[in-house]
Amino acid sequence: MINTDIASPRQDLIYMLVLSAVVLTMPIWLQPFGASYPDLLQTFMIYGILAIGYNLLFGLTGYLSFGHAAFLGIGSYAAVWSFKLLTMNVIPAVIFGTLISGVFAFLIGFVCLRRAGIYFAILTLAFAQMSYNLAYSVLTPITNGETGLQLSQDDPRILDRMFGIEATSALPFPDIFGITAAGFSGFYICAVFMLIAFFIALRIFRSPFGLKLRAIKSNQTRMNYTGYNTRPFLMTTFVISGMYAGMAGSLMAVTDPLAGAERMQWTASGEVVLMTILGGAGTLVGPLIGAGVIKYFENIFSAFNENVLMTAFSFLPDWLAEIITAFLGLFVGEGWHLTLGLVFMLIVIFLPGGIMEGIQRTWRLIRHGRHKRQHHQTQKSSSEEA
Template identity: 80%
Template sequence: MSNTQIASPKQDLIYMLVLSAVVLTMPLWLQPFGAAYPDLMQKFMIFGIFAIGYNILFGLTGYLSFGHAAFLGVGSYTAVWCFKLLSMNVIPAMIFAVILSGLFALLIGFVSLRRSGIYFSILTLAFAQMSYNLAYSVLTPITNGETGLQLTQGDARVLDRMSGIEATTSLPTPNLFGIEGTGYSGFYICAALLIVSFFIYLRIFRSPFGLKLRAIKSNQNRMNYTGYNTRPYLMTAFVISGMYAGLAGSLLAVTDPLAGAERMQWTASGEVVLITILGGAGTLIGPLLGAGIIKYFENIFSAFNDQVLLNAFSFLPDWLAHVFASIVGLFVGEGWHLTLGLVFMLIVIFLPGGVMEGITRLWRLVRNRSKSLDKDEKEQQPSTREV
């Protein structure tokens, strides 16, 4: 479905039902692909939230930000501090992470959105790098520098103590009213949040506000000439996008209660750009597909080391097995980035609209073929007059 088409509430309901079914049954249908373990599925959910939030800015307005890792890092640090000071319950951590990330996005957006194009991108990249350096060295009392912020036995956790939850001999784990944030229960927490996040994202996508954002992407100057002040719309999109990133950052801390400055590096910002473009910027589910592809490559392809490859080619003579393992080893294991780069290059060249463009083309081809067959069948059937 293109962005210019108006979807009915029934179509949106079908979108939500299909997405919910696909997400909640992941442990079943990912099993044949070797990706049905909780840690990886949680990454699918978390980076899916990150990507759909980023798509609100980049996909709808065309403003390319290279600084969204800053909001991801702020969300992680805020969540860990909430675990240390307030409670191991994930609700306060997520709420404060979203709020502080939104405020930080408001500050950065106030400066960055004074420029557009490449200048906007460079400004956001500069802010992200400043945030990384501050977290790594200057703000060490808050971020714990290169070691990273982590839980300790002596943390206050005042809300837990007020509720009668006593400290144990081992470090507590984040939970949702007793449901642990790790393992399959942690995956379903992340899955529920992805579904809620996608519903909000869908409402934004279909709303008059979303239509104005697409108009800005189409021709911002014309919007200004017609009397629209585009800056408030851009600022709102930037803040919402930052809040999504903050939520994703808090969930990273839920799955692994450690916040480090590396989550603010420019590479993390580049990753979400890659995810969005690969899946299809400006589409509904493209960013989710991109997140799944990138994280699958990162976690599955990178696990193929030399020994695994030699075992895979063990049916060949030893010298030939080593040759094949050496060749394939260039594209998997430590070289998985090469495979990802080739895939990205092919998609950008042949499918500029990302994976979603390929799916759309395939769907149109199947539909046209079906219509053509139906037409041929009707032509071959004798008419009643001939009978």
């Protein structure tokens, strides 16, 4: 296991190569788990970006935000407007959505970071709910209200027309240099953006800036006493984290060219908190794992209805199959939240550091067992020679 605090450039390169191989081969090794279809793989990547960015704020500084859904929605709206006004190319949409979210993160952070602790969390929640209500009702000329912002054939798309890309009879779909952002192509586009986002987070973790953020989390008052003004560091981190959320929102619009106010609800902010804690706040890969686990539960376990369970246990007597189906039905299908809640409870009680703590413990046990065997073999060889 590579130490997340101190690592050589060679270790970081190996880290990125291993992660890239794991991510890019997901359609293969996730197939036995029923999670290899493109829509779910895209969801893994998008929410992975959201969780990575949130971890920079919460995992490194300890500032708990319940308002990141606002930046997620802003990124989606900005990306759709980019498709409508400029071009169907993915890159300008993602850049536009990320930057606009960064501007809003600066404005919101300017107010919220005047407070810390629970007051900061409540302020971010208030801004997120205000953003949701504004998008849903007040700013309907920009957001199209409850219907959501959608593409149409009459959109100007200035850059496309400038380069001679004419609209067809069908509704256009986002692409990147002719590669349509749908299906497995859409997954690989999202995967590339996720790997770039992860690399940036990796460099932040390793940098002196990341070390200062950990010091803020450890003891912000002592940091102030040593002469450091912590406000600029917190503001920078908040803006970067908001930009990550904006990138995730932009990619949502890329894979599904629609932006709605429901993406800005407080439940979306709560979900990314769960992802980060479940995977391991303050770790590099933990938020990615947490995002994958929650989205797997949401999409796979929720699909296990009564008919699926009865078919699975059809080899049993009918009365026994009905009993088992009735019991398991409490934990799957519409009851998948119960399963997720139980998993989250067990993780918090027995692994406060999240799933990554469990992985690290297992790795230490394996290494300890290996060293113990080697020591035993050495002693045995010595005794035989004697």
